[in-house]
Structure formats: C-alpha cells, structure tokens
Amino acid sequence: MNHRFLREYLLLLMGGVTLQIAATIYRLILARQMGPEPLGLIGMVFPFYRFLCVLATIGLLPTLTRLAALRHPSGEGTLTSEETIYHKTIFRCALVLGLILAATASWLGKNLFPDPRVAPLFLISAPALPLTTIIWSRRASLQGMGVNWPLITSEWGEQAAEAVLVLTMLFICHYSPLGSAKLLMFGFLLGEITSIGLLNPSWQSRVLNRISGDPHTKSQVRRGLRASLPILLHQFLASASGMTEGWLIPRRLIIGGMTAADATSAVGELWGMVMPVVFAPLMIVTPLSTLVLPRSARWRRSDPNIRRRLLFMFISIIILGAFSAILITTLAPFLSITLFGNLHPVAGIRLLAPIIPFAFVSI
16 A cells, blocks of 8 residues: 555545534434424435436446546546546436436325325425535546545535535424424525535646547447446445335335324334444445545556455455444444434334445445
C-alpha cells in the first residue's frame, strides 16, 4: 500500500466518519422531533425512488469510472465523446422516468402502497430524480479520475443543506406527520441541488461540448451499453428487493392487524432507527471502494498479483464485516438507549446485523 493510497483513504475515511456522525445526530433529532410515522412514509417512498434511479443509470456507473480511470488517470483533460454520450443518455432516461413518476404519483398512492399519503411525496421526489442521477454519474467519473475532494464536499453540502432547512422549519413550525414527510422531501431536493452546485466547478472544466459522430465512437457506445446490462441486472435485483420491502412490510403489518398509521410508524422505526445503526460500519469500507475501483481498472490481466490482491481484499472485508456484525449485536442495547432513549430498536438491530458482511462485500 503506497503512501498516496493511504493518504487518500484517510482523507475519505475522515470525511465519511464525520459525515456519518453528523447524519446520525440529524436522524436522532428527526426521530425525536417527528416520531417514526413521517420516517415511515419516507421509508416507503425512497426504496422505490432509488429503484427508478438505478434504472435510469442503465448500469453505466462502473463503466464511467473505468473509462475515466483509463483515459484521465491524472484527473486532467476533457471527457471523451463516448463518456459524454453516456452522461447524456443517463440524464434523458432519468428525465423520462421522473415524468412518469409525476404522472403516476396519485395511482401509486392509491393502488400500490398501503398508505395513500405517499402520493404527494412521490410528486415532490419526481423533479429530484434527474438531479440524483446527474450527481451519481458525475461522481462516478470524478471518482475514476481520482478527483476525491469534490466528492467529499458535495456530500457534506448535500447533508448540510437538507439538515439546515428541515431542522429550522421543524423548530419554527408544528407539522402533521404528512407535513413533516413533505418537509423531509423538500430538504432532500434542496440537498441534491446543493450537491450539483458544489460538483459543478470541478465538472465544467472537463465537459466536452461537441460529440464526435465517428462510427468508431458509436460502436464503442453500443458495446459499452451491452456490457452494462449484467451490471444493470444485478443493481435491478438489489434495488427491486429494497423496493419490495418498502411496499411489502407495511402491507403485511396491516394484514396482521395494524392500522395503516401504526404500520407506517413501524416502517419508520426500521428506516429511521434500526438501519442507520446497522449500516453505520459501512463508512469504513466505502472509502476503499472509491479508491480501489479506478485502480483496478488499470490493472493488467497479465499481472500475476491481481488474483492474490482481490482474494486478500475479499477475505479482509468478510472478516471486518463479521467483526462489525458481532460488535453491533453486542452493543445494540447501549446504542439504542444512547441514541433513541428506549430499547424498541434492539430486536430489529440484532435481526439485521448478520447482513453487515454481505453489505461490505456488495460495496
């Protein structure tokens, strides 16, 4: 491990740790100020929203990172025509899906989800969908170029803008559960706008204004799109699973005898209390994936050390994930009392903790 890799990892780790601490404090305040019901409404909306974002990216994010790592290893120069076409394709897909989401928001609330109050939340999230995919695709390219500092500042800006708006309005006004959920969605939308604004200075100097009509470029684009399909299928299945949970869990709770409001509150406890604790250890692994992916794109297949490196990394991440799962399970009562003032999330934390090693590997 060279000094540059270690320095960049520590930079990303410290940025991630401080961001995670800030996000945990923010969620803690939300849980205490709002209660779990608004978080439950958001917990139904976001898995479906992320599912649409994954569809819009067409599995191209790893391709963008790889191309940037190979063609802009020093972080200099403008995007190639192929990269520019990929970015435009992702944006157009997101725009279409955003319009479809806006048009079907009412139908989704009435027919697909057990709580019809999610309909206006889908309507608010529709304009955010193209913004989210722009952020994801730009971060993928900048990550491949090794331009890491804008990634940190954009994430911080996104979190700060959302938190300032939401917490300020919460302390000024009193909201119903639906009103609180709408406020969270508007805060999310403001955060996405802020993130794009912070990424923009680093991005504009790398934008290619004119796309080449070279047939070779078109064949490369088609080849890249075909290669992205297996990645899209994997991401589709993973995000579809999360979306199904956001729809299925509250519906099963209602079938079990809960009211829609009680089921929404239970989902809010899962989304707003249990999952932030269970997935907190991911901040250790996320910087590694940010650094390793562009470097792995430059490895030569003929290098005999590639398989050894990948195996060592895989085993290390599995061990680290298993240790984190045991630690989270053991500390569940302490974390629950300290963060939320009660023991309600303990059972959920212990139930989900075994998935931590698999989450580590997936990142």
